[in-house]
Amino acid sequence: MTVAKTVLTVDDSRTMRDMLRLALSEAGYRVVQAVDGVHGLEVLQGEAPDIIVTDINMPRMDGFGFIEGVRRSGPHRATPILVLTTESDAEKKSRARQAGATGWIVKPFNAAKLVDALRRVAA
Numbered sequence: 001m002t003v004a005k006t007v008l009t010v011d012d013s014r015t016m017r018d019m020l021r022l023a024l025s026e027a028g029y030r031v032v033q034a035v036d037g038v039h040g041l042e043v044l045q046g047e048a049p050d051i052i053v054t055d056i057n058m059p060r061m062d063g064f065g066f067i068e069g070v071r072r073s074g075p076h077r078a079t080p081i082l083v084l085t086t087e088s089d090a091e092k093k094s095r096a097r098q099a100g101a102t103g104w105i106v107k108p109f110n111a112a113k114l115v116d117a118l119r120r121v122a123a
Contacts, residue, residue, distance in 0.1 A: 036061055049079060083105065
């Protein structure tokens with residue numbers, strides 16, 4: 001029996017967190033969640049996710065700060081990070097890549113495409 005891959009989702013919207021949990025759980029992933037970048041970094045102290053999915057626009061610490069924080073931490077430096085956001089601005093995509101993001105998905109997301117993207121980056 002294979003162990004389910006763990007996904008950390010970081011989003012300040014409860015609705016979005018619920019939608020992600022449902023879509024990813026149905027696809028066989030174990031889902032842990034955080035409500036913003038600060039909380040996401042706290043969760044990472046006790047979790048070792050295979051993949052991280054983060055929003056950009058959040059209170060306390062936005063997605064850019066969160067990605068930079070993850071990339072500075074030794075154990076999670078190479079963990080794939082997908083940005084899931086309503087933003088589609090090329091400058092923000094570039095900034096996310098420079099911070100260390102692996103990929104970018106625009107909301108609203110298609111569950112099958114999201115799962116496919118996760119499988120590609122965490123192969």
